[in-house]
Amino acid sequence: MTLKNIIYSSVFSLLASVTYAQNAGITRADKQYESYAYYDAIATYEKIAERGYKDEKMFQKLGNAYYFNAQLEKAAKWYEALFDLNNEQEAEYYYRYSQSLKSIEDYKKADKMLELFNKKSGNDQRGKLFNNNRDYLAVIKANSGRFTIEDAGINSNYSDYGAAIYDGKLIFASARDTGGVSKKIFRWTNQTFTNLYSSDLNDDGTLSSPERLANTVNSKFHESTPIFTKDGKTMYFTRNNYLDGKLGKDEQRVVLLKLYKSTLIDGKWSNIVALPFNSDNYSVAHPTLSIDEKTLYFASDMPGTFGQSDLYKVAINADGSYATPENLGGKINTEGRETFPFVSSDNQLYFATDGRPGLGGLDVYVTSLKNQNFDDIQNVGSPINSESDDFSFFINNETRKGFFTSNRSGGVGYDDIYKFIEDRPLLCEQSLKGLITDVETNEILDQAKVTLFDEKFGLIEETFSNIDGMYSFNVLCNKKYYVRADKKEYQVAESTIMIPNESGASNLPLALSKRVKQVGVGSDLAKTLEIPIIYFDLDKSFIRKDAAFELEKVLIVMQENPTMKIDIRSHTDSRQTVSYNEALSDRRAKATKAWLIKKGISSNRLTAKGYGESQLVNKCADGVQCSEVEHQANRRSEFIIVSME
Structure with a gap:
């Protein structure tokens, strides 16, 4: 054999060996990715990429693995490599790339990706919301600067998130390992499973060193996001599909999330039961209660969900049973993630979503639950929201203090809990009221029907004037309304009003004239x-x-x-x-x-x-x-x- 042939053969063998190792590595990484072991998949894919190997499917999965781990800055790197290799991708990749670009504050390019996403996706609510709110950054800027925030002081090097107040304590989830029952590694994040912890809330706002809740609540799998009834006797919380030592899995053998209820008996959380609308085949998570505690709100990807997860509500019956869960609908939910709902004592619904034009990742939004029409959904602005994931918002309306979670840069660990003070409210709230009288005598007219219409003559609500002749509606700020009053033997009276863009009460009296013209056969x-x-x-x-x-x-x-x-x-x-x-x-x-x-x-x-x-x-x-x-x-x-x- 000639020297030339020997060299050629050696090089060929080396290339074959490298190719074999490369293919084996990709196969291994693909299996890790498909089993949601994203941390392991990332490590394998990146080793292959470092050798100069370029592959469209690999770049998709690398971007996704970081994206699903909320590491958007790193996701942006691999989505950029993907689009450099082939700029014709499925619509969802344009959206993910846009969200990732926001993490590095490249909003101009992010908006360009959203424009392309809107063209490719066709009827996607996320694209429509962007197209109808091109000035979203200006709106968010106007809503910003209303909070003072700081580190809560109890964060670890791992994931710490969620916040609920119970008996003068902050209850939250953490992946820190304090030597208890939680030793298993969650391969999605390469951290231990989260358990519930408790920290005393001191008078000066500081928090004591966290302590793990009892093992009757905590298991060797995930626990998170508790909510407590006002009497302190009932807790709803999220846990992996695990109860009484039995682990439930879906058809792909994945352990999903369920909601559980626990009762306080003799000072201990006991009698843990799974809620009846849980399923082995979809997740139900992150509960919160309405003010009257007759409705439970939560996030789920159950059948009928618009996107990756939606917000739902379910009525809690007087006998403790539950009605059928209801999706909150398309005004709230998008094809993205809606999650971590919280109902404040002034009946505002706070939630996190990545389906609306925001600063990046999950942003916190708020809307009123008073009419449940969700016409005024607002981004709460920075510094609560950032270019990263911001979620799990909790506020005490009396003190205007609260907590939220973020994985923004500069934190202690993977997710960190921050405390805040709200300096001024965001939502504008208005009521419309007025007196109904006889135009000639000024006599007060009770039981006159008063009807409220929107600016497009759409019927909103009907009521009747009370014994004092007064009517009242809850209305939105900066909106035009038509109001009509009618009573037997009187002619209909109507008027329009523009509600100011500031909280308060608007007044619109209406005076009715007696019907003096008689109608008869032949009258028009x-x-x-x-x-x-x-x-x-x-x-x-x-x-x-x-x-x-x-x-x-x-x-x-x-x-x-x-x-x-x-x-x-x-x-x-x-x-x-x-x-x-x-x-x-x-x-x-x-x-x-x-x-x-x-x-x-x-x-x-x-x-x-x-x-x-x-x-x-x-x-x-x-x-x-x-x-x-x-x-x-x-x-x-x-x-x-x-x-x-």
Whole structure:
């Protein structure tokens, strides 16, 4: 064999050996990754990457392993390598890369990735929220600077998170090893499993050295996020699927999370039971209680979840049983993670999510639970939120002091607990109230129906004036509302109001006039009762929202006069052909009739007919030049009383 062949053979053998070792390493790392041993997978993948090996799937998994471990800065490095190798990725990678870029405060590039994510994902709520809130950083900046924060003083070199106050103590979860039952290593993070710890909360705000809770609560697996009833006798908490020495696993043999309940008996936490809506096949975690303790809120990825985890609520029945859990819906939940809910004593829901435009990772948000419509969800701003994961927010509304958890740089360990003081509130709260009176006598009118509509004439709420003639609604700041009052033998009164963007109470009195005009057979309700003409859009036969707002007045009169029958007559302008207009007006008349029937008026009290352009109210016939306003006057409905018996 020649020297050249020997050298070639040696090099080939070496390359084959390196390739074999490389492939074996990737196979091993893939198995570690698939079994959620992310810490081990990272170590193996990075050794291979250091040798110059580039692979799209490997970079995806390296980025993911760091991302799922909340090490977003390191995830950004590998997602960058991924996109350098191939910038056409599945939509989710654009989102993860964006979140990771925020960890290094590259918001410009992060927003660019979100734009691409929104295009690729199609109907993803996270993309829509970004697209509709391009100035999110300015909004967050306006909400910032309201807290003074500092290290809580009880953090270890490991993960410390969550906070609940019980009997003058801070109860939290920690992965520190203090020689108790928890010795097992959680390969996801390469730390020991978390247990619950207790630390005395001193008068000066300092915390005593933490002590592990009793082994009746703590196991050799994860425990975290407790919540206590006000009487101190019941605790709900999160634990891996482990009870009475039995470990439960899902179909992939993964141990998930469940919620448990424990009762205080003779000073000891005992009688630990799993809640009935747990499952071996999905996680349920991080409980919090409503103010009246009749509702339990929690996070889960159970069937019906919008994303990776959603917020849910479940009613606690009087006998201690539980109703069926309900998803809080699409106004709260996204395709990302919604988790760590907390209900404050002023009925605000705080939660963490990475599904909304934020500073990076999980951010803390707040919304009101008073109406549970979740129309005003606010990022609490920095310094609570950072470019990293921020979560597990807890506040005492009397002292405005509290705790939250973050894995931001500069901390002691993996996750750290911080304490804070809130210097000023975020949410603007307003009430709308007013007095209902007789316009001529100033007599107070009780039992007048008062209806609240939004700026698009959508019905929000109905109430009645009390014995003092007063009505009241909870409303949102910086919003426009329509308010209507009606009472039998009085004409409907209505007005609009713009609620200021500051907390307080707004006042809108309404004075009603007695109905002096008598209605009878042949009367047109629209004219007799000064009800504005019901208009339709050009070539359309659906009831517009503003038209529905006016139709309510016809409805009220028919409700007050249960024997009244009316003939609905619909008219068009002269544009289009005669036959087209006759058909269109007939559809409009029938649409108006159907609307009233839907609102409870019997069909035998209504007739409806279209007259097309045969009864114009002005000169705008065929071939006559008219303005849009003049043409619109002909697109109308009349309500002719045909019987009062």
